[in-house]
Amino acid sequence: MGLRGQAAIVGFAEFKHERKYNGPRLFTIEQWSELTAMALDDAGLQLADVNGIACTDIRESGMFTPATIVEYLGQPVNFAERIDLGGASSVGMVWRAAAAIELGIADVVVCATPALPIPSNPEPRAIDPRRFFQSSSNEWGSPQAEFEIPYGNLAQNCGYAMIAQRYGAQYGYNEAAMAKLVVDQRQNGALNPLAAFYGKPTTAEEVLASKMIADPLRMLEIVMPVAGGGAVVVASCEVAERCRHRPVRITGFGEHLTVKTPTYAKDMCDTPVGPASRQAFTMAGLEPGDINAAEIYDCYTITVLLTLEDAGFCAKGEGQRFIMDSGMTHDGNFPLNTHGGQLGMGQAGAAGGMTQVVEAARQIMGRAEDRQVSACDNVYVSGTGGIMSEQAALILQGG
């Protein structure tokens, strides 16, 4: 079952992630063009080579998104997907692109997640009250509108906090381990010129002194919103042979969805990334111990802790000890989020998960410079959407 490793990431592009963006304002479709041009150039391919795209929402249009993008790019395609998996969208794009390529539908697919601010509208609209409810739907008939929002259970922080609190009751909660996770990732991020926290490592004291947002989660355990964006080009192995870099083969993937609201999860501490990762490892024929670097979706520290356990890098309930006992910087014995993760890069909306995909490719291609993991052939990548609602995993291997 699954992929045969005949599609590969052959190029990537990434905007600098910045809290205060002062560059030119571009519409999402314009950013799509920029990222496509950068990523194709990186791969050594032309626009005419492209015959597939994978996208998320664009700000300029609520529907017909793929057609709008390909019209703007000027390139017809045979394969177009709009992915609605939140932070798991980037991982979802890559495996769908690989599947389309192995089916012979396409051989060059651009996957992009632009997330820079767009030009300000000369005719500003009234504030849409829905914006208060963020990723929860207050539409008529929505279960969230009826059973969550009236109690104030909305947005992301509290859902993740309640999972972390439950974890503490079941397995114990070690603040020092959560702080170390942030410190190690920020150490990596400090070496990444594209990260919002470039040159800005932190300390455990600083993490533990940061403001409590929703118990037990503190400010520095939560991603900072930034401007950014990224893209990868996925191509067939035949096309990859004429590209510039070492191909990053997609050899395994998994995706699993359970509930929108964690209240209804069978067990809040048994997350969908478990089944997704098991499928990915089985497909690739690898074990967690074969992995040289893990790029784990890190909207919050608790997401990383649960992914380490559920993906099988350590036993259930052992994650905090694993974090304390492991070197998780790029030169440690368990290189984790070698770009800084989103805790180090900042989170540029749905582009957040793309940073993990791009960094995995960068490491396997041997292009991570100051933070290069030595002998990096097998990388695990995860994506998380909603509140552990929808999770996906990739196994990427050097070709």
Place this chain on the structure above:
Amino acid sequence: MDLVKPIPRPSTTTRPFWDGLNERKVQIQRCDACDSWVFYPRTRCPSCLSDLLIWREVSGQGVLYTYTLARQPTAPHFADETPQQLAVVELDEGVRMTSTLVNVEPSDIVIGMRLQPYFDQVTDDVTLLRYQPG
């Protein structure tokens, strides 16, 4: 902008739950085909997809499955409740629901504690099911 707190708008499917709360009763659905309890209300059972869902009155009592104290309002509408004592309650029947805790100090909240319903009539037509120690 007028920030009226969002309130539930019951549908044909969910109305018995909200009507029950207005009468200080907790009613949830039970599936007659597979003998499982169902929450939130649906047209078909999420365990077996049967439509044999029967409304039953239950005690409403349960335990605290998890909680958080939201130190920043989750939306501006809830600023007066800071810190919001958000909770997930597991009823004795096994189903879980989202709620908030009342009549308890944050330092006394413990996962696993027994809870009982606190019927909070927020408008003439709507009662929210909050929880207190019990």
